[in-house]
Amino acid sequence: MLEWVLPVAFALVAAALGLSFWRLIRGPSLPDRILALDTLYVNAIAALVLLGIQLDSALYFEAALLIALMGFVGTVAFCKYLLRGDIIE
Amino acid sequence: MVEYVVSFLILFGAVITFIGSLGLARLQDFYTRLHGPTKATTLGVGSLLLASALYFSSRGTGWSLHEVLITLFLFITAPVSAHLLAKAALHLRLPALSQPPRGWPPAAMEMEPRDDKMY
Amino acid sequence: MRALLPHPLLTPILAAVWLLLNNSFSLGHILLGLLLGWFIPWFTLRFWPQRVCIRRPLILLRFIVVLLSDIVLANLAVARRILGRPAQLRPAFVIVPLSLETDLAISLLANTICLTPGTVSACLSPDRRTLLVHALHAPDTDTLVATIKARYEAPLKEVFESC
Numbered sequence: 001m002l003e004w005v006l007p008v009a010f011a012l013v014a015a016a017l018g019l020s021f022w023r024l025i026r027g028p029s030l031p032d033r034i035l036a037l038d039t040l041y042v043n044a045i046a047a048l049v050l051l052g053i054q055l056d057s058a059l060y061f062e063a064a065l066l067i068a069l070m071g072f073v074g075t076v077a078f079c080k081y082l083l084r085g086d087i088i089e
Numbered sequence: 090m091v092e093y094v095v096s097f098l099i100l101f102g103a104v105i106t107f108i109g110s111l112g113l114a115r116l117q118d119f120y121t122r123l124h125g126p127t128k129a130t131t132l133g134v135g136s137l138l139l140a141s142a143l144y145f146s147s148r149g150t151g152w153s154l155h156e157v158l159i160t161l162f163l164f165i166t167a168p169v170s171a172h173l174l175a176k177a178a179l180h181l182r183l184p185a186l187s188q189p190p191r192g193w194p195p196a197a198m199e200m201e202p203r204d205d206k207m208y
Numbered sequence: 209m210r211a212l213l214p215h216p217l218l219t220p221i222l223a224a225v226w227l228l229l230n231n232s233f234s235l236g237h238i239l240l241g242l243l244l245g246w247f248i249p250w251f252t253l254r255f256w257p258q259r260v261c262i263r264r265p266l267i268l269l270r271f272i273v274v275l276l277s278d279i280v281l282a283n284l285a286v287a288r289r290i291l292g293r294p295a296q297l298r299p300a301f302v303i304v305p306l307s308l309e310t311d312l313a314i315s316l317l318a319n320t321i322c323l324t325p326g327t328v329s330a331c332l333s334p335d336r337r338t339l340l341v342h343a344l345h346a347p348d349t350d351t352l353v354a355t356i357k358a359r360y361e362a363p364l365k366e367v368f369e370s371c
Contacts (some may be wrong), residue, residue, distance in 0.1 A: 006099065031174055033131050035122065039130060057106040168323050172328065187298075
């Protein structure tokens with residue numbers, strides 16, 4: 001069952017990455033682009049988890065955790081910049 | 090048996106993740122777009138991670154629960170980034186399908202009170 | 209006691225996070241996790257001087273169960289809205305008056321609102337009395353405010369503000 005579920009799931013997550021990327025390019029406003037980046041990193045975590053199951057390796061967990069941490073900090077920093085015009089005061 | 094549960098969770102998570110991004114691409118103004126990714130992706134990735142935890146736990150090499158950590162982290166951080174994004178959009182006065190009520194965002198919001206005693 | 213163990217709740221949580229991070233439950237890791245769980249709150253005490261207190265853990269437990277089921281149901285509802293016709297959506301800004309007073313309870317409520325039924329908390333007024341909430345589809349705003357207050361605010365008030 002997993003053999004055919006995994007390719008379908010990969011296709012769906014890849015389509016999700018494509019749609020988020022389209023929003024990143026299209027805009028139209030800055031928060032839209034930040035939201036698209038935020039979605040891209042969550043989708044990247046999804047893709048990494050799927051890859052871990054596909055390759056039967058737990059190594060990708062650390063990468064997913066790091067992307068989650070860095071993505072969150074990045075989103076907050078961008079929003080803070082939009083709100084205050086500065087990140088570190 | 091475990092394989093069916095894992096397959097179902099993977100398929101469910103992938104579909105929800107896809108729908109979240111579809112909302113991001115499809116809806117019309119920023120505030121409605123905000124709803125798709127921030128929630129759907131949390132549940133989608135959460136169920137994918139649950140599938141991963143089940144899969145690696147059922148391989149006979151002991152429990153694998155560290156996926157729970159990412160799920161927990163996403164559930165804590167996703168609302169924070171959604172709130173900050175909404176706040177930034179209000180601050181920039183983005184065009185919206187439904188206008189925020191009169192007096193929002195408050196003018197005094199730009200200077201948040203800081204607790205100087207703490208530092 | 210207070211000086212040695214400033215945040216009694218944080219210690220087991222940090223130890224659990226350490227065990228999950230290592231994906232191992234051996235005695236050495238448990239001891240190291242407990243040590244870190246004691247040392248980190250003590251070391252960073254100056255950043256959160258207020259002590260968190262939780263009353264009525266059963267209500268908190270029920271709140272978490274309700275929240276988790278709401279997250280799943282709300283996600284399915286949002287997914288249906290996204291797949292439906294965008295022109296049928298009725299997005300709205302709603303003002304929720306708050307009866308919570310502590311910072312922790314207010315931020316937990318804002319996070320809860322962000323996690324559930326097609327609503328995002330957008331902005332807290334400077335006097336901390338009202339919260340601006342954006343809803344994806346809210347034909348009836350009064351019901352939405354009443355639901356948020358009864359379903360999420362009441363248990364949070366009971367758990368975190370009764371001491």
